[in-house]
Amino acid sequence: MMEFLSGISPGIEHWLILSALLFSIGIYGVLVRKNAVGVLLSAELMLNAGILNFVIFNYFITPLIVDGELMALFLIAVAAAEAVVGMAIFVAIYKHKKTVDVTRLDTLKG
Amino acid sequence: MNEGFFIENIWLIPGIPLFSFFIVGFLIRPFSRKAAGIAASSAIFISALIVYSVAWDYYQIFSQTGAYPVVIPWTVEWLHYQEDLSVYVGVLLDPTSLLLMIVVTTVSALVHLYSIGYMHGDDGYGRYFTYLNLFTFSMLGLVAAPNIMQMFVCWELVGVSSFLLIGFYYQKPSAVAASKKAFVVTRFADLGFLLGILILGYYGFLIFGEFDGVALSGIADQSRLQPFDFQFLNHPQVLAKFSEQGELFGGISLLTLAMVLIFAGAAGKSAMFPLHIWLPDAMEGPTPVSALIHAATMVVAGVYLVARLFPAFAASGTALLVVAYVGAFTCLFAALIGCTQDDIKRVLAFSTLSQLGYMMLALGVSTMASPLGYTASLFHLFTHAFFKALLFLCAGSVIHAVHSNEIWDMGGLARKMPVTHLTFLIATVAIAGLPPFSGFFSKDEILAAALGNQHPVIFLVGMLVAGMTAFYMFRIYFVTFWGHARSQGAEKAHESPPVMLVPLLILAVLAVVAGFVPMGSLISIGQASEHHGINWAIAIPAVLVALVGIGAAWLLYAGKPERVSALVRLWGNLYILVKHKFYVDELYLFLTHKVIFRFISRPIAWFDRHVVDGGVNLSGWSTRKFGAVLSLLQTGQVQSYGSWYVLSAAFFGLLLWMMFSGS
């Protein structure tokens, strides 16, 4: 058991596929969710997967410097900003249209 | 060489009418009709005065040397094609162009003056003078053209202004039809002109390259010479090269083909058979316009073109023969029809055709070696311009008084309109060729040229037509002015206002004295012709023939109409044939409607409507349908857009990855 577990200890590919999977799930959410808040949540999921990628590459490829970690910090800050603006917009839209159903927000219709 | 002020500023001659055209057309016309007429007329008068001054200076300068060279006092580059090929606009000065300028400005100025009275009270008064100015500008530009390009441009401008003026009474369907007919026929002829220019231009440019650095004799400033210039095209060395260009099918040389095509254009403008059909209809325009355009100036543009390119025509003898026989045939043909027409302006129109035929045949019979016909042709052009313009203006005066064009509605006008009667009589005698009136001198020269250069058939035609001319002109003279009034209008007729009579009188004086201009010493081409006096051996028979014609007219028309009807019954079908102008119009209609429209135009129209338009419609339809399908994608659903975006981004990622991992 232990040998098996240590034998499959995660390499960089495992980590990357994990992050890609999280990212893809985020994509699915962004494309499918009807509630705007849900879309935002999915977008946060994608962002997180991106951050995870930075950290992974920092750990595996350049372990002696901290630039990837720094990028992750910046990204967290940007994600916070994004969430704030997104939420503010949703609140404004909700006041205006009484809904945050993105399938009904189709002003872009040709 | 001390040139006069006006020779240095010769661009003023066409420039003033152009300027006046813009000023009158855009600034004066909307505000004052009276000022428009006066401004337009005074512009032409100024232009005419400048022409006289230029002519005086020119002959002063060159009279010592005795030869009259081609001078180009003013040019400006217009189109620059490549390093050694540009088209200039400019003014060419030689006796021929000066003669035409004098004719154009003089007649135009008098017609302007006359029109102030004739068009008085017409709705399109200002428009009329604008068009007249445009026409005068175009005609002067045509006459002054130093190269064939400028001539072609002005040629078309003349066509346009003629179209505008024929269709001046645009509420009248017949005027509209006539203007369309004139435009289409002349335009069709200009196609030949254009093709001729293309041939001349192409080979001219080839030959031009061969003469690079080689001096051409007799040309002062070769650096500005261009392959389109008349000086170049008419140069003997160039023409010698041209005749080396080989033959086409049937032994027709290239030069002949080009010159015959150009003559087609000239025949269109000068209404030679079979392109004459537009000129009689063109009489739908105001009568002064007929006098200016369809008698004195525009229709002689064709004659002028042949004269201008005469050395080239002479180099191709065949082309010149075509000119001669087409001219002679038109001369006879039109005179025949002229004897039967009842509309005074139509008689004059056919008479114009006939006289133009004279000019053409005179050009056609002359050669570079014995160029008497060239002089005679331009001489006749000169005299004809005055007496024919006079005839038309008198006709206008009569029509103005009687309100009808039919000669059988007139009669007995001699006492009611004495000045018109007198001037009309002078012009009639002049065109009939009785001495000492101007037509006598020029017609005599033409007949002498035809006989002198061994063209007996053409000489006989000329002789015959001289008699017929006298006959049909005196026919309308007797019917119009003698006898008793045949309609209400004729009874109430009265003399025209002075502003109309002054031009009549001036033209009458010119019609009398124009024959005494020593044309033989002023205008010649090739070998300086021996000074030619009156050839009495030809003149006396010609005068006798004319007298016979007059006598016949007096016998038939001076009072006894039953003689005419008896004659008509005698000739029967022949008379009807001639009266209907030999059914040429009907033949054209048959050809266009029954042959060209049915067998060529209809299939083409079908093809156009169903295949070409179908293709266009199909592309439009498919684009619309495709757009409709595509617009379904435009749902406004950002998530759908996102889906497509992610799919395609992943797809392109895949592509990129495969490309770069593969290498």
Add this chain to the structure above:
Amino acid sequence: MWNEAIHSLVFYFLAGLSILTAIAVVGSQRILRAALALAGVLICNAGFYVLLDFEFLAGVQVLVYVGGIVILVVFAIMLTSSVELVENHPSSHRKWIGALAASFFFLVTSSAFLSSDFPVDRNALRSIADVKLLGRKLLDYGAEGYVLPFEIISLLLLSVMIGGIIVARKAPQSEKKK
């Protein structure tokens, strides 16, 4: 040996948990549950960072992301009364397209990852005092430093704060009406 085994065990556990919670984020009917599931994913991620020896980052993740952003989202959900909103099922063709796009993307990226050869440097020793290094780098204005992005991020946060207030507050006209 033990260490590695535990490492693997924790990784797979956390990975499975994060994927499950992520699916809950995109799939749950109630939006509040989705927000809570997102918090779960984020916490799992914090676990990943610990696993990769980024303890500081893990702390920040929990503090800012879980403690800040998720709470903010929950507030927003309540404000827009999406709490009651039981989401209608999205139309099936959109679901299929979304799934197709996501899985296609996943296949492309993961196959690219698998076929690539990363210059993995496993033997290097990790520096222990990485927080100190982080601070140095963040405020270093030399060639390797990040002081400019740091300042820009602070500006961004400020402008977002102001912008959020302006966008979300009541329109002036409606204030006048009251």
